[in-house]
Amino acid sequence: MPEMRRNPITGEWAIIATERAKRPYNHTFDEDVFISGNAHDSTCCFCYGNEHTTPPEVLTYREKPNASNMSGWTLRVVTNKFSALSPDGEFNITNDGSLKSFTYARGNADVVIESPHHTLNTALFPLPQIKLVLKAYRERYIALAKDPLIQYIAIFKNNGIEAGATLSHPHSQIIATPVVPPVIEYEIAGAKKYFKDNNRCVYCDMIEDELKDGSRVIYENEEFLSFAPYASKSPFETWVMPKFHSSCYEDLTNSQLKSLAQVWKITLYKIYKGLDNPPYNYYIHTSPTQQDTKKFYHWHMELIPKMTVLAGFELGTGMCINIAVPEHSAEYLREVI
């Protein structure tokens, strides 16, 4: 049974989950994609006709009504068969008197199968399909947040083998955890302090600053901004943020979702075209489910192309050496059409 173990020095939790090692591996090589552009792979568990090979769906979008777990869907969310966390059982932080605190790895893991098309890169999805992906994130977030034992819901995507994807069929993941992860804790602490000192949201000030300066802006519409952060940790790091203040991704209205989809599609396309379909990771940073961060926190999306290896310096210190100047990265992406 997977368990979570607490580092007695820093308080960080590690998830020990041997089930994950049994994940299937099905990666259509890029060359094949370019040659065949195959929409269907009969051996892929995410393709039409193989719905029975995944756990039952927890959310489906269909253009025409059809039975559950049958072909014909446009987007499908299923429980991850090789989940690191499980929705069953209790959550008890156990301490046997020594330094060994642990708990049963309570939580949830979803796979968002973003399209029936086996090889279509997310950056090339039609706009309504991008919107559907962002809408599925919101719906699943709202459903998962109802569990009172959940503290944080991580939404993320690994694109490409080098970025950790084991299946090439376009998909993203949602993992609900019973603790607030450290990266979120540090952002919350920083934003809270800034609000206390300035009575303003640090992210709102950042947006104002970026719009005034302009040199790191990649794209914007009325409601969302895509930009290279000033202290980017790696080349072509890109953030997308609502220009309006909001701490919770799940509070997006339908009209805001549409607006986000437009900025997000253009951002993904610029990365795809400008950097020649690089491997990348993206994730949403949003408020923990059980904390009131409304005044000072501001949800956003971060996309990190996998262009360098995190090596001994980065792992040992947490500091990154970025070999690209953010202003140059932004200028380059701004010009990709």
Next chain:
Amino acid sequence: MPEMRRNPITGEWAIIATERAKRPYNHTFDEDVFISGNAHDSTCCFCYGNEHTTPPEVLTYREKPNASNMSGWTLRVVTNKFSALSPDGEFNITNDGSLKSFTYARGNADVVIESPHHTLNTALFPLPQIKLVLKAYRERYIALAKDPLIQYIAIFKNNGIEAGATLSHPHSQIIATPVVPPVIEYEIAGAKKYFKDNNRCVYCDMIEDELKDGSRVIYENEEFLSFAPYASKSPFETWVMPKFHSSCYEDLTNSQLKSLAQVWKITLYKIYKGLDNPPYNYYIHTSPTQQDTKKFYHWHMELIPKMTVLAGFELGTGMCINIAVPEHSAEYLREVI
């Protein structure tokens, strides 16, 4: 000129250094190593005869006296030609009134050329050579720590292309930074709190706990312990710690260095043999240079074999999913002879 930029939310510093992109790439493939076992590569800047292609040496060990920057050395430390930080100039954290704090990237970067032998894996070094490497770390640490603008000295090694090494000739690196890196800050904060609550060093308690339990011990001698930490973030993560309390690596005596070299060599060899020469990173965590952490901090070495990719979940949350149980990893390595 390289600069450091501060993330206005979390306070983390990113080093923007485009010079690093110009690093040479010379990687003798493993296959070649096994076939030729070549001790010398005339195109390698770290091999005998090419001393003039590196910046001048800052430390050299020789069996017989010889002129500086000439062949005949057994270990050589030079300034990194493609350094992310520079010892020249001032350190001033500049804030133009906006959120954009930055500073000139003041610091130092050394390359420790661990052996004249071009292809000998560090794990196969004779014991005295391992001791020489650990001794060079101590000597350079002491020299670099004299600069009052330096706050932390990171000592680390990247082994193998996948772990970020661009040159295959055995080498490690020392980077001195003008700030205390976040990973160290979190360890210091946790250890300080534990000391306040328990009046004991958390690392000393951890060692006592591990020795009593035994299931995560990999190897030990009288003064040092090699073990898989309870909350390991990745498969075969291995820590080596002095059993005696000490916050500063540079305080190692010659006799302790010899004892450490023995445990370190056996640890490296077990990883090399048991995991078939995997790519890995190791780094030393030791006290910041300008802080008195004597009572509560405890230096140690961490080695992370590169067996999985840090993907969207890990990057976005800072939490890791470990697909191996630390007790199993330790048992496996314990049995490698």
